[in-house]
Amino acid sequence: MKPVILNIWSFLVRLTARFPSIGSIAPFIPIVAAWWIVTELQIFPRVFLPGPGDVVRSFGLLVYTGVLPEYLQDSMVRLAVGAFWGIALGIPLGILVGLSQRAHTALWPLLLFFQAIGDIAWLPILVIWFGYGLVTMTVVIVYTVIFPVVLNTVLGVRSIPITMERAARSLGCSRTRMLWEVVLPGALPNIVTGLRNGLGYGWRALIATEIIVGTSGIGFLMFDARRAGSVVEILLGMIILGILWYIVDSWILAPIERATGQRWGLVTR
């Protein structure tokens, strides 16, 4: 018994060494298998817990009818628009608060408080102001993305050693050029971390918004399915959400974060 497991294990190790992405898929195999067995044995009623096959079938159907691609696109566009504005506003604000003591005194407490209110709590009043639609969603996502970006940018700016600034000044760097040459690159690893966190929160906020006030998108798909009592489509939505974010986070954002911080030696480990 034991050698067989060991053989499988060493095969897996060799495989994941060659194709690292398999390493992130492998643990899902037993989970999906267990899920399949549980549904086949009919431990829970089928309407309550459909099997993997049902989910795949519903995936095929929704792709075929064009609903899924359309919803997916809607969600991604909303996230992208929100993220863009969140970054465009968040980084300058963070640099301002990080550099100027006055701006810090005036804005830092407000930033903490408004972050604490959280995106979702804004939904009711945003709906009153802007109705159901893109504006409301964009505001919510920008609101979610902006705080982690600002707070981390401030942290990054403030963690630049004073000697770095002095070195640049004594090499003839003017205060305005300092922004581009020292402040921005020095804070960059933190900014990327903030962005990663912000997008993580923004992603969830998007789903919540689509669930509560949406008319399209993956969150809406799930909530619509909830209304119709279709567990299959809810599960499908969850799986798509997970996979999408997993791809965005671990194949795009995390490598960027490592690339900036690690080579520069600003991030240990």
Add this chain to the structure above:
Amino acid sequence: MMQHRLSSALWFCAPFVVLLVLWTVLIPYFNVNPRLFPHLGSVIQAGLEGIKDGTLIQHIGASLMRVAVGTVLALLVAIPLGIAMGVSPVVSSFLTPLFRFFSVLAGIAWIPIATLWFGYGFGAITFVIFNAVFFIVTYNTLLGVSTIPLPVRNAAASLGAGKWAMLTEVLLPGALPNIVTGIRTGLGFAWRGLIAAEMIATNVGLGYMLFVARDFYKTEVIVLGMIVIGVLWLLLDRLLLAPLERATIERWGMVQRS
């Protein structure tokens, strides 16, 4: 020292005072429709009424109760599980992607299925919170245990630490900073998930209070709810979680990658 603290507390409050003054002055000045944004006075009034007739306290109590129950249940399961899985590097490296996947789904994405499985009410919401905290804390615990340097574990073993001592003296304290970080992040998601879930799936709680007020354009109740939500989270995060995290990390000189 005392004076220093006092003045920094005052400076912290100053921007809020400015904001409140702007609020009292600008809203009447521009003659803003109270159905769009309330006067400060009516928000205060709504708050006092809510306290007097007990509804506000009831909503707050319900929300906090759900968070507490969901979080405690999640921690009871997550920490032992995380430690058990983290001890073996093989198991932990195998399971890491799984838990990352599920921590992505933390909270909000579970709302539709939770309401289907448990119906509207306490069960569904607690389930959402449980999920938000459980996966993130398990993941962080796993990470924390597996990053304890092997020499430290070897040292403990060669000093005669048995299984139990290894757990309480090495693994748990070693993973603690990660666990606390996990709790903080997890609760952040749980709190948001709670508000969202209460908007959909219940008839009591802060989220519900906001969402119902929207139907009647009672902006003063909405704004009151937002302030309460903000203040509660700020208190929870700044007075409890952040100091806890700082204490564990700084005390032991463990630097987080954050």
Add this chain to the structure above:
Amino acid sequence: MKNLTIRNLSKTYFDPYAGTNVTAVHDVSLNVEQGEFVCIVGPSGCGKTTILNMIAGFLPHTGGDILVGGRPVNGPGPDRGVVFQSFALFPWKTVLENVAFGPKMRGVGKAEREKIAHEYLALAKLTEAAGRYPAELSGGMQQRVGVVRALANEPDVLLMDEPFASVDAQTRMTLQEELTRIWQEKRPTVIFITHDVAEAVFLANRVVALSKGRVLEEIDVDLPRPRSWDALNDDPQFKELTGRVLQLVRSA
């Protein structure tokens, strides 16, 4: 390159916790000619860093004058290059980009400034490391980059605050020998701060002994150049000079 004049320089810090003034530098006067190598030596806390930071323009002085080429110092500027104890290289720039930074700030074109940088890197035997990031270098290499980065900007005065204090003893000796070699080649005006008496005598034309914020004495060092530790280790004149400076610094 121009000469540096310090007249009756003093610095008083306000200590907010004790609520009192602390005078870290009293009435220091010093004249450094163009192309001179001056070492300021003294025990910890005697005000060396304070003096250097005032010359660099990082700190405002509270009395006296600092003149570079006859012009008073007002904030940091490219006429005074600084080498930091903590290196202070830009971690997000390659070694080449770090060294080319000063010329870039002067508006020198890309090709030209890279040529300058390569020239200086060759001077410090760092040609191989040009494309690497500072984090990928050893401490000794990082500090060599720090030195040539300051030099490549061709400052009137080069200010160095215990630049070799954080490298190991062997590397330090190599760096000291290299610094004297580079100095002989380029002849910059240098103010070098250290608490290591042997280092001061080894490097300098003139050693200024400092104690409690005051200049005790200035001692000329006319040991022959090029200097190397092999030759100087048992040189009687070197021994005599270090002994004298050591006594000065310790007696105070």
